[in-house]
Structures are given as C-alpha cells and as structure tokens.
Amino acid sequence: GxxxxxxxxxxxxxxxxxxxxxxxxxxxxxxxxxxxxxxxxxxxxxxxxxxxxxxxxxxxxxxxxxxxxxxxxxxxxxxxxxxxxxxxxxxxxxxxxxxxxxxxxxxxxxxxxxxxxQLLTETQEEISPYITSHEIETDLGEGPVRIKYLYVKEWRDHYRLTPAIPEGGVGTISPLKEMARAHGAHAAINANFFDTATNNPVGLLIVDGVVLSSNYERRAALGIDLSGRLTFFNPIVNLYLRRGAEKITIDDVNRPIKSDELIVYTKDYTGLTARSASQPFRVVKVRGDRVVAVQYCPYVVEDRSATLLVASGTARARLIGITVGEEVNVEFTLDQGDLLVTNVVSAGPLLILNGSDILDLRSESFQPDSYLASGLAARSVLATDYYGGLVLLTVVKDEGSVGANFDNLLSVLHSLPQKVKDAIAFDGGHSSSLVLKDGGTYWEILSGGRVAVGLLLVPTDR
Missing domain, CATH: 2.60.40 (Immunoglobulin-like)
Structure with a gap:
C-alpha cells in the first residue's frame, strides 16, 4: 500500500x-x-x-x-x-x-x-484461512534454536494426508518440493528414514494399500485410514498372498532375496532383487489381480509393469500349483491399529500419545547415546492437538540454530500455543524438510536434502 x-x-x-x-x-x-x-x-x-x-x-x-x-x-x-x-x-x-x-x-x-x-519469540503469518506459518526463536539450554512450523486448523475438513514416493519409484530420492508439486499438495513434510547406500525407505511404508517397505523393529508409525483419521502406533506388518481361501506367507517386500525366502517386489521398486543363484528361482508375475506368467529360472528379470513374487530354496514350494490366469492378491495385516488403515509412514520415536509424554528410545530400538537420538540436529515432527488441528514442525540446524535432540522436541511441543495430543518424530538431519504452497508458488520453509518418502497435505477436492 x-x-x-x-x-x-x-x-x-x-x-x-x-x-x-x-x-x-x-x-x-x-x-x-x-x-x-x-x-x-x-x-x-x-x-x-x-x-x-x-x-x-x-x-x-x-x-x-x-x-x-x-x-x-x-x-x-x-x-x-x-x-x-x-x-x-x-x-x-x-x-x-x-x-x-x-x-x-x-x-x-x-x-x-x-x-x-524462557526467552521465546514467535512470528506468525496467515497463509490461507486454514494454514498459518510460524517461526520461533528460543534457547533450550544448548544455545539459540529456530523452529519453523505450519498449523492447519480443522485440517480434516479441508485436507487429507497421503504418503508419496519420488516419481522414479522405491529406491530413488528427490526434493520434497518436487513431490508436493507433482501431487498438488498445499504443504509437505519428510517422513521415513532411508538407507543412504540404496535409497530404500527404512521402516513401514504403505501407500494406497500397497506395502512398499516393512517395519524396522517396532519403530513408531503414523497410520491413515480410509476416512483420513490418524493412528499413532508401533505396528508389525504381516504379508501374505491370497489365493482363494489359501493364505501363503510372504517373508518381506522390496529387498534382495536370501535363501529359502518368498519376497514380493512391487511395480515401484527399482532396487536389487537377485541377479543369479546356485538354484533357480520360482517367479510368479502378477498384473492387477491375475497371474500373467510363472517362471523357473536362475535369475530374475525386472518388470516395472508387474508385481513379482520371487521364491528361493525351500520357499519355492509355496508357489507350486499357481498357474497363469489365476486370481491372486498380495494382502497384509497389522498387529496394531485400525483394520481400515491403508496408508502408513514410519520413522519415530513416538513423542506424545493422548496428551502424555511417551518417549521410550530403547523400546523402539534407538540407542539413547547415539547421535541419532541425543545429538543436536535438524528435526521433523508431526503433531495433532485437541481441537482438530495439525502441526508440521521442523527444527533448524545452521549457523544461527544449534538444532535439537529427541528430549528437546518434547520441550518444543509443550511450548506451543496449541495443546498437543499426539506427536511423532520423522527423519531428521539433512532430510528434514518442510514445504508450503502459497498461491502458485512452492516455498521450502526448511530445505533438506533429497528424501525417499514425503507426507503430503492435499486438498480433499483433488
């Protein structure tokens, strides 16, 4: 003006x-x-x-x-x-x-x-009628810390949360901003840890009912059901092949096969399966819900248009009798949570559950003395409050901000003006990323490196 x-x-x-x-x-x-x-x-x-x-x-x-x-x-x-x-x-x-x-x-x-x-300065800006952007400057005892977060008011009335992987598939990484733009998201935060050698996600990842990565121990996860409701839990996934009334156990998903195993490889997987072996593999190729090929060969031919069921050693017997044209489905169960959960991301640890601090590093297989747990690093957190609000939060690590450890995250969450009900930490360090769409422009509120999994806030009308 x-x-x-x-x-x-x-x-x-x-x-x-x-x-x-x-x-x-x-x-x-x-x-x-x-x-x-x-x-x-x-x-x-x-x-x-x-x-x-x-x-x-x-x-x-x-x-x-x-x-x-x-x-x-x-x-x-x-x-x-x-x-x-x-x-x-x-x-x-x-x-x-x-x-x-x-x-x-x-x-x-x-x-x-x-x-x-405690000295704390907060700046708040309204981005839309439902989203506000916040920046906090404080000191948690180790030096100055800068926190950036988005608060989404009554988020389920206007948005849904959905996990996303890079367009290149499982085993590739990309900037979070590219994932957000590809799906028309209004905001996004990074999610799962990933193996820097293979770029494969670490921990449970389920996208639209398809398991892309299995759980790592009992690390914390965020489940999203068909109605968009969130579940904060520590599940174990069990995979099986549905063949009529028969349920055939599947040992794992999207990783190199070992002896005497049955592994499923989804269409999105780009990593190593098995190039050769002393004994032939039995391979069942599925498109949609129909078997299109059954092979018995010393190597696995990749096919990004189909789901592959690959068995080695004694596990080959599980696939005997399956023929071309049969109807089969890869299905899963979780030992915790709602039966209607169709999307899951995982990292951990859980920080707050039903309003109570629940941080327990050893139960989630974190080493309390490791840098991952106790080091001052960039961090990413998703939280909900008691009023239907959603918090997507990052802690900055740079020249002017020392970062935070998992214990510090509890202090940060308790200092927010919103009363936090549930909270989970996601991958931090160089992966910590937060993206916001303002008008037609995507802004990196916190720009991390490339990531394997993003969690996107998408309008319900998309």
Whole structure:
C-alpha cells in the first residue's frame, strides 16, 4: 500500500499510517492490536522495564496507565509519542523474560508479550484461512534454536494426508518440493528414514494399500485410514498372498532375496532383487489381480509393469500349483491399529500419545547415546492437538540454530500455543524438510536434502 516518490536525487516512501486499536493486559501477558502491519523497535531502558516504540502509528484508543498484581507484570503504560509513534512501557519483575508473538492478517496485526522463565519469540503469518506459518526463536539450554512450523486448523475438513514416493519409484530420492508439486499438495513434510547406500525407505511404508517397505523393529508409525483419521502406533506388518481361501506367507517386500525366502517386489521398486543363484528361482508375475506368467529360472528379470513374487530354496514350494490366469492378491495385516488403515509412514520415536509424554528410545530400538537420538540436529515432527488441528514442525540446524535432540522436541511441543495430543518424530538431519504452497508458488520453509518418502497435505477436492 506504499507509494514511492522521487524528487531530484531523493526518494520518499509514502505509506498509510496504522492505528493502534486496543490494549489488553494481565499479570502475565500484554497484547496490542493494530489495523495493519506496524514496525516497532525495543528501546533500551532501565532493568525491569521493557519499552517498545511503534512507528508511523496513531493511538486510536485511550492512553492507559495500569497497575497489575499477581504475576511478573507490575505495570503497563500506553501513550502517544512524538513524530507519529506510540510508546508501550511495561514494568516487570527483574527475573522475567518475554515471549513475543506477532500475528498478521489482512486488516489486522498484533504483538503479544507473554512473560515466562524462557526467552521465546514467535512470528506468525496467515497463509490461507486454514494454514498459518510460524517461526520461533528460543534457547533450550544448548544455545539459540529456530523452529519453523505450519498449523492447519480443522485440517480434516479441508485436507487429507497421503504418503508419496519420488516419481522414479522405491529406491530413488528427490526434493520434497518436487513431490508436493507433482501431487498438488498445499504443504509437505519428510517422513521415513532411508538407507543412504540404496535409497530404500527404512521402516513401514504403505501407500494406497500397497506395502512398499516393512517395519524396522517396532519403530513408531503414523497410520491413515480410509476416512483420513490418524493412528499413532508401533505396528508389525504381516504379508501374505491370497489365493482363494489359501493364505501363503510372504517373508518381506522390496529387498534382495536370501535363501529359502518368498519376497514380493512391487511395480515401484527399482532396487536389487537377485541377479543369479546356485538354484533357480520360482517367479510368479502378477498384473492387477491375475497371474500373467510363472517362471523357473536362475535369475530374475525386472518388470516395472508387474508385481513379482520371487521364491528361493525351500520357499519355492509355496508357489507350486499357481498357474497363469489365476486370481491372486498380495494382502497384509497389522498387529496394531485400525483394520481400515491403508496408508502408513514410519520413522519415530513416538513423542506424545493422548496428551502424555511417551518417549521410550530403547523400546523402539534407538540407542539413547547415539547421535541419532541425543545429538543436536535438524528435526521433523508431526503433531495433532485437541481441537482438530495439525502441526508440521521442523527444527533448524545452521549457523544461527544449534538444532535439537529427541528430549528437546518434547520441550518444543509443550511450548506451543496449541495443546498437543499426539506427536511423532520423522527423519531428521539433512532430510528434514518442510514445504508450503502459497498461491502458485512452492516455498521450502526448511530445505533438506533429497528424501525417499514425503507426507503430503492435499486438498480433499483433488
């Protein structure tokens, strides 16, 4: 809304001044509200006094001088200053530190100072009627930390969560932004760990009812059912081939075959199967729900258009009798969670479940003293609150932010204005990524490296 004027060699910026429309003060918090964005500066003053000067602003409410009791705030003074400024002076007990939160929306801007034992600054921006972007600067005891997160209000009314893999298939990696753009997502966060040698996902991954990777021990997982409801759990998957009333056990999915095993290879898999062996493999090729070929050969020929069932050694007997044209289906069960779960991503650990801290590294096969668990690194977290909200959160690791460990993540989640109900950590470090669509542009709020699995927030009308 500003206009630029040039007079000779001088440049002038003409902007409409803002109005400070209201003040609210309690023993713990002071909030001032404006009708548009308003710049301000903290003025150095006496110990125990916080002085903010708001520029190019008019006082559109009565001046105030308030005495407050019962908390760290002792008094609040609001008055018009000189040269179109408004002055806010807060007297506090000497050991109190402010948490600053700014919120901006069309026709509205506010600055809130909440006093707590921990210094924390939060900036908030409305991206859409349902999504707000937040940035927090704080100190968790090891140095400055920067946290970036998206809050999605009543997310299931407008969106669905869906896992995605790169267009190249299982065993490839790509930037999260590319996955989000390919699926028309409004936001995305990275999910599973992956093997850096093969790029294969680590941990349970189910996409649209197809198991692409099996669980790693009992690492935490996020399940999504047919109605879009979320389940935070630690499941074990069991795979089998449905042949009429018969259920044939499948040992694993999308990894190199070992002796005496039956492995299923999905159409999306690009990694190693088995090139040769001392004994022939029995291979059943399936398209849709029909067997299109049965082979007995010393090597496996890749076919990205079909699902392959490959048996070695004694496991070959499980496929005896299957013929071309038969109807078969690869199915699965989970030993935890809802029967209607059709999508699962996994990483871990679980952080919060039903409002209670549940972090237990050893039960999820994390080594507590390892860098993965206790090191200060970039982190990714998905959380839900009690009001139907969704949080996609990342902790930054760079020159100005030391990162966080798993214990720190609990402190971060408890400091959020939303009361967290459930939370799970995803892959961190170089993989930690958060993407947001604003208008027609995809922004990397936190840009990690390429990832094997993304979790996408997609509008329900897509």
């Amino acid at each position: 500003a206009r630029v004027h040039t007079i000779g060699k001088e440049i002038y910026v003409e902007a409409k001044s803002s109005n400070l429309t209201s003040l609210e003060a309690t023993a713990e918090q002071v909030t001032v509200r404006f009708d548009t964005f308003t710049p301000y500066k903290a003025i150095e003053g006496e110990p125990g006094t916080i002085h903010l000067s708001f520029y190019h602003c008019s006082l559109a409410t009565a001046p105030r001088r308030l005495a407050v009791i019962g908390g760290p705030i002792l008094s609040v003074k609001l008055l018009a200053g000189s040269q179109s400024t408004v002055e806010l002076v807060i007297e506090v007990s000497s050991d109190s530190l402010p948490q600053t939160k700014r919120f901006e929306a069309p026709g509205f801007y506010s600055v809130s100072l909440t006093f707590d034992h």
